[in-house]
Amino acid sequence: MADTKRKKKHVPVIAFAFYLFPVLLEASTDFNTLLAFKNATDASGRLSSSWDPSSPDPCSAWYGVSCLPSSAAASPRRVSRLVLEGLGLSGGTSALQTLTSLDQLRVLSLKNNLLHGPLPDLSPLTALKLLFLSNNSFSGGFPSSVASLRRLYRLDLSSNRLSGPIPSAAVNRLAPHLLTLRLDRNLFDGPISSLSLPNLQDLNLSSNPNLTGPVPVSLSAFPDSSFSGNPSLCGAPLDRPCKPSLSPASASAAIPVVSSSPDNNTVISSASDPTQDAEVATDGEREGGRMSRAAVVAIVVGDVVVLAAVCAVLFCYFWRKFSGRGKAGGGGSSRLLEGEKIVYSASPYGHTGLGGGGVGFERGRMVFFEGERRFEVEELLRASAEMLGKGGFGTAYKAVLDDGTAVAVKRLRDVSAGGGSGGGKRDFEALMDFIGGLRHPNLVTLKAYYFARDEKLLVYDYMPNGSLFSHLHGNRGPGRTPLDWTTRVRIVAGAARGLAHIHRAGKSPRIAHGNVKSTNVLVDKSGEARVSDFGLSSLLPSAVGSQLRSNGYRAPEMTSDGRKATQKADVYAFGVLLLEVLTGKCPSGTVDAYTGGAAGATVVDLPRWVQSVVREEWTAEVFDLELMRYKGIEEEMVSMLQIALACASISPDQRPKMSHVVRMIDEIRGEQMSPSHESFDSVSDSPSNVSEDASGRS
Numbered sequence: 001m002a003d004t005k006r007k008k009k010h011v012p013v014i015a016f017a018f019y020l021f022p023v024l025l026e027a028s029t030d031f032n033t034l035l036a037f038k039n040a041t042d043a044s045g046r047l048s049s050s051w052d053p054s055s056p057d058p059c060s061a062w063y064g065v066s067c068l069p070s071s072a073a074a075s076p077r078r079v080s081r082l083v084l085e086g087l088g089l090s091g092g093t094s095a096l097q098t099l100t101s102l103d104q105l106r107v108l109s110l111k112n113n114l115l116h117g118p119l120p121d122l123s124p125l126t127a128l129k130l131l132f133l134s135n136n137s138f139s140g141g142f143p144s145s146v147a148s149l150r151r152l153y154r155l156d157l158s159s160n161r162l163s164g165p166i167p168s169a170a171v172n173r174l175a176p177h178l179l180t181l182r183l184d185r186n187l188f189d190g191p192i193s194s195l196s197l198p199n200l201q202d203l204n205l206s207s208n209p210n211l212t213g214p215v216p217v218s219l220s221a222f223p224d225s226s227f228s229g230n231p232s233l234c235g236a237p238l239d240r241p242c243k244p245s246l247s248p249a250s251a252s253a254a255i256p257v258v259s260s261s262p263d264n265n266t267v268i269s270s271a272s273d274p275t276q277d278a279e280v281a282t283d284g285e286r287e288g289g290r291m292s293r294a295a296v297v298a299i300v301v302g303d304v305v306v307l308a309a310v311c312a313v314l315f316c317y318f319w320r321k322f323s324g325r326g327k328a329g330g331g332g333s334s335r336l337l338e339g340e341k342i343v344y345s346a347s348p349y350g351h352t353g354l355g356g357g358g359v360g361f362e363r364g365r366m367v368f369f370e371g372e373r374r375f376e377v378e379e380l381l382r383a384s385a386e387m388l389g390k391g392g393f394g395t396a397y398k399a400v401l402d403d404g405t406a407v408a409v410k411r412l413r414d415v416s417a418g419g420g421s422g423g424g425k426r427d428f429e430a431l432m433d434f435i436g437g438l439r440h441p442n443l444v445t446l447k448a449y450y451f452a453r454d455e456k457l458l459v460y461d462y463m464p465n466g467s468l469f470s471h472l473h474g475n476r477g478p479g480r481t482p483l484d485w486t487t488r489v490r491i492v493a494g495a496a497r498g499l500a501h502i503h504r505a506g507k508s509p510r511i512a513h514g515n516v517k518s519t520n521v522l523v524d525k526s527g528e529a530r531v532s533d534f535g536l537s538s539l540l541p542s543a544v545g546s547q548l549r550s551n552g553y554r555a556p557e558m559t560s561d562g563r564k565a566t567q568k569a570d571v572y573a574f575g576v577l578l579l580e581v582l583t584g585k586c587p588s589g590t591v592d593a594y595t596g597g598a599a600g601a602t603v604v605d606l607p608r609w610v611q612s613v614v615r616e617e618w619t620a621e622v623f624d625l626e627l628m629r630y631k632g633i634e635e636e637m638v639s640m641l642q643i644a645l646a647c648a649s650i651s652p653d654q655r656p657k658m659s660h661v662v663r664m665i666d667e668i669r670g671e672q673m674s675p676s677h678e679s680f681d682s683v684s685d686s687p688s689n690v691s692e693d694a695s696g697r698s
């Protein structure tokens with residue numbers, strides 16, 4: 001009875017503890033994890049003075065610890081970086097295992113310590129981007145669990161005692177994002193021929209004397225120092241060609257055998273090559289130098305499936321194209337489709353083609369600006385032309401004139417005779433005169449225009465080197481040439497000068513570009529940026545014009561329809577464009593697209609996303625991964641980021657003038673010309689300098 005009473009008395013206490021437990025647990029998990037790790041590894045007490053268990057907040061006081069800001073007043077801050085290098089930390093697998101509950105950890109560097117034992121399952125560290133465990137005594141196999149770390153882009157396990165095969169299937173899963181792979185000075189063995197890491201920038205597999213077989217093609221562009229100290233590796237870049245060595249017993253099997261690795265890499269090898277035998281053992285696809293019947297069947301079936309998939313994709317692509325053409329077919333000249341070659345009609349009065357006005361077509365007037373070669377509109381209309389793209393104002397074509405000069409012709413759509421402002425032909429001509437009179441090395445020159453009631457054409461210089469948009473976002477897959485830092489800065493500097501010129505030009509009223517974005521920053525034949533499409537927004541009714549301003553670049557104050565373009569809004573759009581150049585991301589993406597994670601498909605403005613990341617002190621994480629290969633540009637990137645964020649201020653009054661922006665960029669450029677920035681072979685947050693990059697500041 002007394003016992004029952006005692007039990008009853010405990011019920012509320014247990015219930016309260018049960019309720020409170022998850023809250024307390026969450027609040028203290030990272031704190032407890034760090035303490036447990038310290039207790040397990042810091043025998044020499046080097047962390048003791050800083051890691052004070054009575055300190056209320058490890059995030060602000062503990063050495064080597066950085067945290068994210070708390071997302072809500074009551075919620076605890078989570079640990080995002082742990083950089084504990086050269087502290088004599090010792091401990092085995094279980095010590096490292098304690099850290100795997102830090103599921104918000106981005107950077108973990110424990111290099112130059114005395115940690116040992118096999119690496120634990122690292123898959124719970126889902127946020128990890130940089131993992132540096134070099135110069136310890138870790139043993140056991142390669143930690144295949146890293147394959148599930150979707151954000152990992154630098155992995156350094158060098159100078160340990162790791163052994164066994166390098167599992168190509170696991171490593172290849174990191175391929176899309178992995179930039180650094182350092183496994184040198186370990187005891188790895190077996191073949192590496194199935195590794196396929198097309199985006200890798202930094203590789204070191206040296207001094208693993210038991211690695212065997214050919215260096216795969218995707219890694220052969222690395223210097224031979226990446227593979228030195230491995231006598232059984234062969235093929236480029238090493239000086240040892242892979243020779244098949246025939247043993248008498250297997251001479252008859254010396255016919256090349258085509259095998260497919262688990263990663264779909266085809267390996268052509270001699271069945272009797274001893275270096276290949278090791279691979280055979282690992283991949284388990286051949287026995288005794290011959291492929292099993294099942295393997296052959298699997299390969300053939302696999303190939304057929306892949307072929308069928310490719311055919312299906314091609315079929316869908318062309319089907320959509322042709323059915324799209326059918327649909328467009330009813331609309332006279334709008335029959336022209338993207339990328340299609342077109343030939344204008346021989347006469348501007350014809351029924352089809354560019355001049356297809358049909359009955360009642362009024363012959364228009366071709367107006368040339370000073371210094372431009374004159375030609376008849378017929379010459380333009382009969383030129384073979386190629387569609388460049390469709391924009392908000394109409395369709396742009398490349399046309400080659402009789403003398404071989406290429407011009408870009410913009411055929412305006414939805415422009416009433418006098419433009420949208422209610423004016424007439426005279427207003428249109430006045431605007432054209434203004435635009436045509438704007439001459440600057442960073443503006444695309446308007447050479448001429450054609451005006452008729454039903455047809456308005458603008459003739460510009462043709463820019464042969466594409467747009468900033470195509471350089472930043474075009475072909476992000478293999479084979480892409482990344483846009484280097486110097487070029488990016490040169491382009492934004494040119495674009496800023498072009499815009500500043502427009503802003504200076506019209507005294508009263510002040511003129512704005514009205515549609516600043518990366519497709520409107522073109523690159524001329526000498527690689528200089530040229531701003532295009534300026535002034536056209538005033539041709540359209542204000543409501544349509546403000547709709548046209550592309551979402552991601554539209555200043556917050558421009559959301560209501562009918563707002564006229566302003567210079568302050570241009571500065572905002574330029575700020576977004578700068579962020580696009582720095583992050584490599586398209587404005588107005590989803591959180592997913594920005595983080596590369598699964599945070600959610602919420603659409604967020606690029607400036608707001610960058611601000612949130614910078615506020616959380618992960619500044620380095622906003623930058624385009626393609627920029628990480630350039631040495632010593634961090635300061636410039638951060639300065640440029642500050643300019644971008646100032647331009648993209650929510651309040652128009654806080655945005656600088658374009659002329660000021662030009663000066664600020666030029667100041668950065670002045671510093672940028674130093675030769676050290678030309679070096680492409682090193683990585684800015686490479687393992688060697690993670691200490692500064694990932695320093696334990698909170």
Ligand SMILES: Nc1ncnc2c1ncn2[C@@H]1O[C@H](COP(=O)(O)OP(=O)(O)OP(=O)(O)O)[C@@H](O)[C@H]1O
Nearest residue numbers: 388389390391392393396408460461462463467519
């Ligand atoms: N002068 C030019 N030389 C070379 N390419 C050009 C030229 N003008 C435009 N283009 C290209 O033609 C394509 C269509 O341009 P267009 O200006 O019509 O549309 P947009 O820039 O995508 O949108 P918007 O109309 O809103 O500015 C774009 O890819 C653009 O880069």
